[in-house]
Amino acid sequence: MTQPSYLAGALRRRHYPLSAWPWRALAYAATTLPVAGVLAVAWSVVAAPLLLVASALRQGRPVDVRVLAVLAVLASVALASAPLTSVPVAAVERWRLGLVDDRPRPGPARRGPAARWSSAAAWREVAYTAWLATVVPLAYGTFGLLVLLDVALVAGPWLAGGGDRIVLVWATVDTPAGAVPYAVAGVLAAPALLYLAGLLVAGQAAVARWLLDGAPDAGALREVTRSRARLVGAYEAERRRIERDVHDGAQPRLTSLTLQLGLARLDVPDDSPAARPLDAAHEQAKELMVTLRGIVQGLRPRQLTELGLAGAVGDLAARSVVPVTVRAELSHPAPELVETTAWYVVSEALGNVARHAGATRAEVRLTRADRRLVVEVEDDGRGGADPDRGTGLTGLADRVAAVDGRLLLSSPPGGPTLVRVELPCRP
Incomplete structure (x- = not known):
């Protein structure tokens, strides 16, 4: 617990x-x-x-x-x-x-x-x-x-x-x-x-x-918040359109092309001058299929759809080079965009732990309470994380701010480092 x-x-x-x-x-x-x-x-x-x-x-x-x-x-x-x-x-x-x-x-x-x-x-x-x-x-x-x-x-x-x-x-x-x-x-x-x-x-x-709390004045950010909400809504609609178009349009046609190349290769003798280019084209078409599938899945991570947020974060922890403990208290699912943001937060934070923290262990905590999803990633590394020294934390803060969330960082020299993200879950 x-x-x-x-x-x-x-x-x-x-x-x-x-x-x-x-x-x-x-x-x-x-x-x-x-x-x-x-x-x-x-x-x-x-x-x-x-x-x-x-x-x-x-x-x-x-x-x-x-x-x-x-x-x-x-x-x-x-x-x-x-x-x-x-x-x-x-x-x-x-x-x-x-x-x-x-x-x-x-x-x-x-x-x-x-x-x-x-x-x-x-x-x-x-x-x-x-x-x-x-x-x-x-x-x-x-x-x-x-x-x-x-x-x-x-x-x-x-x-x-x-x-x-x-x-x-x-x-x-x-x-x-x-x-x-x-x-x-x-x-x-x-x-x-x-x-x-x-x-x-x-x-x-x-x-x-x-x-x-030293946060900016709400009045000064009211119009910015409205504009950001419109941009997030437009981005989400565009993301769904691209995912649907790639999945229903380009991906089937590429699959058909790969099959046609395979069939053509079967009709060409091995000693024919066209055999080698057909083999290369067939392999490239298969690699492009894998790449395109990864792009489609990257718009919304496949693990989120199949496993839910807790399971997807557990999958990230299992693939981390640093031992990671996941503690989830999620009474019910969060909105799709919030879950996607939380997944990317954990993914980026664990990547930073592996690359920069020099940690021996990390812990991810997921809590759903008071119409908020709280994500905390803590490690026992060297600390001293500074957003000014790289784009990782800055990009993470921008992604969280795009859904009207808040990112808090505590990383004194010598550690530990705690990244806390609060994401609103509006009904």
């Missing part, structure tokens, strides 16, 4: 409490506290005076105009500097995301300093910083109160000793025996708190990935 690569996926597994993911979630939460705490203090310094003035105005009390002017200037300065102050926060958060998400992490938007105030990606970083300073402390504080309540319930039999009356939830107990049922409830609630903590951290990580 494929191991989950991020916390939200691990939470759906039965053995989550016994895995390393709760500890990774704890590490993420522990490192969140100082970051969110500093931001919350900074936010309160700016927001508290504004809230006090707003409260006074709402109650009809007079406020000095000079105070309003100073607060307006401070608020304007804070807002204007927010795109710059959010840069280190975003960098730290992208790094921390690796604690609970092994998938390639979104990179920062590489824009000039002036674009910090005009790009949507910069203001998404500002939004994440504000969210981290306000919502996250409240959520963690609420969860902390639940943990303290559960600890109080478990410790109730000891706290109720000595004749002291204690309040547990909505009841008051004064004896250890009376607190035992609450202690049992507290112990039973501990696993629920473990999962609740995982959900809290997974939600925070999901927001971080969503807001800190």
